[in-house]
Amino acid sequence: MRKVLLTCAVLATLILAACSSGGSSSGGSNGSTIAMGFGAFTGNTSITIKAGDSVTFDDSSGGVHQLVIGTSGQFSAVSGAPSQLNTATGVMFNSGDKQTILFPNTGTFPITCKIHPSMQATVTVTS
Ligand SMILES: [Cu+2]
Numbered sequence: 001m002r003k004v005l006l007t008c009a010v011l012a013t014l015i016l017a018a019c020s021s022g023g024s025s026s027g028g029s030n031g032s033t034i035a036m037g038f039g040a041f042t043g044n045t046s047i048t049i050k051a052g053d054s055v056t057f058d059d060s061s062g063g064v065h066q067l068v069i070g071t072s073g074q075f076s077a078v079s080g081a082p083s084q085l086n087t088a089t090g091v092m093f094n095s096g097d098k099q100t101i102l103f104p105n106t107g108t109f110p111i112t113c114k115i116h117p118s119m120q121a122t123v124t125v126t127s
Pocket of ligand 1: 119
């Protein structure tokens with residue numbers, strides 16, 4: 001009986017976690033996700049977070065991507081953007097990768113992919 005109760009509790013926790021990780025991706029203290037498919041962002045591409053929060057870039061079912069700050073596949077540095085993304089080489093993703101990137105500063109940060117110039121996302125960081 002005790003084992004059954006424990007199993008139920010674990011299952012309930014898993015179900016709750018699964019539900020809360022989907023759906024809305026704006027706000028929240030820490031848990032915003034930008035997902036990537038084979039050659040495009042999938043799901044929400046416009047995310048608003050607070051300074052000091054992070055965004056998880058989830059390429060777990062996608063392809064190869066090279067994300068940088070900029071638009072139309074072109075790197076263009078923006079003051080205050082996360083340092084990993086704010087370089088011409090940016091951050092490489094292979095299918096299966098997942099990286100969480102911290103946004104320490106306020107601002108509006110356009111994110112594009114050098115391999116797929118049509119990929120465009122925006123992370124807005126408020127105080
Ligand atoms: Cu890409």
